[in-house]
Amino acid sequence: MKIEKRKLTYFINGTKFIDLDCLGYAVQQKLFNSSSYQYLLKSHKKKGDKANLISLKVFQEILRKHSKKQPCWCLSGLNFIDCHFNKEKKVKMTHNEIYNLMKSNFSYRGCLHKNVSNCSDLIIKAHSISKKGSLEYISVDQHVYGMKFDFNGFNFSKIGIRNASTFTGFCKKHDEILFSSFEKNDFQKTSKQLFDLSYRAICIEYHSMQSIVNLLTLLKKNIDNSLDTQTQISRQIGINSQIFFYELGIKYSNYYKEKMEILYKNASHEDLLEHYIFELSDGYPKFQSSSCFNPNFDLDGNILQNLDDPHTRSKNLFVNCLTFNNRGYLILSWFYENHDFGEKIINSIINDPEKIEDKLFTLIFLYVHNTFASPKWYEELTDDQVEKIKLLQDFWIETDNFNSNMICSNFDSIKVEQHYLFRKNPTD
Structure with a gap:
């Protein structure tokens, strides 16, 4: 918005x-x-x-x-x-002070499943992408490339898989129980496994947005120290608009999250979701991703929804590009109530068979910052290829007017073997 x-x-x-x-x-x-x-x-x-x-x-x-x-x-x-009365006289924080403040305080910490059943006391660093199997599959010497917070903000850097993709969104009890369907069992594409993957994806996004609100709230306190009144007002209005945007996203994500949690409360996993599955060839993908977001354009550049209207609930797309038992899958999911929305996205991807991999790659690197790449693949890219990937990753900062000319080569990172709309297994 x-x-x-x-x-x-x-x-x-x-x-x-x-x-x-x-x-x-x-x-x-x-x-x-x-x-x-x-x-x-x-x-x-x-x-x-x-x-x-x-x-x-x-x-x-x-x-x-x-x-x-x-x-x-x-x-x-x-x-x-206590706030802006003498703000222009307050000492301006150094970049290093602001960085240290943000690094140590902005991340949301709490169990996102607490309203469904009782938690354990310990909030852990849960993996949003499984370390065993998925991250290990693409790692080199136990390292991958992913978004990392440093002095200059978030940048694609090398990270150990022990720390890659971790977030403080679950207690130990719920992290172990909730995702055991695919963590401790062979991936059979059951309705429950796909449901649990989607639930984890929306919790990742909820945690990310809440963390950004925490970060912006911290910045509000210090972003305009020593500045004149006019600049203070401009800075505060700007940061308030960002907080409003993310709080709206949290509100709408929570709507879908709570619908899924009703099924957990009832110990029932009848499917609220539709899924489209891309099964990948051996040796692919070269990256792993998991998240949930609300695209406003399909992959042909057609408008899907108006995110500028705060009174209309946005529609979410769940994305999981993961490896199970050395087999890669890219799974797109959406709520049945948003059937037309999901159908338009899928049609814009598969309508040109020669561009399916490029469109999937573009979709992920445009929208999913919870993405981790193989060092072997990433370090063999040319400078020009790395720059093209960075342009996709920075898309949401620079502009939000997607068009089909932005479709980027997948640089041999993903290869689709077959794809199909998921049909619920009657034995689920």
């Missing part, structure tokens, strides 16, 4: 002005405190000014007279006196 960008400040004859209409729009989008805005508007009118523009100097004077015990305009939940 995108928040419309509007101009906050203007320079007129050497004087900087704040546009109150722009702030009013931010209030409508729940990105700026309503009471603070009403106070600014009322004080502005008392001065006899009718125009929507107010000089930055006057704006700052009015804002500082607002009750310091009122909630801060930035929506932090703190009082103005």
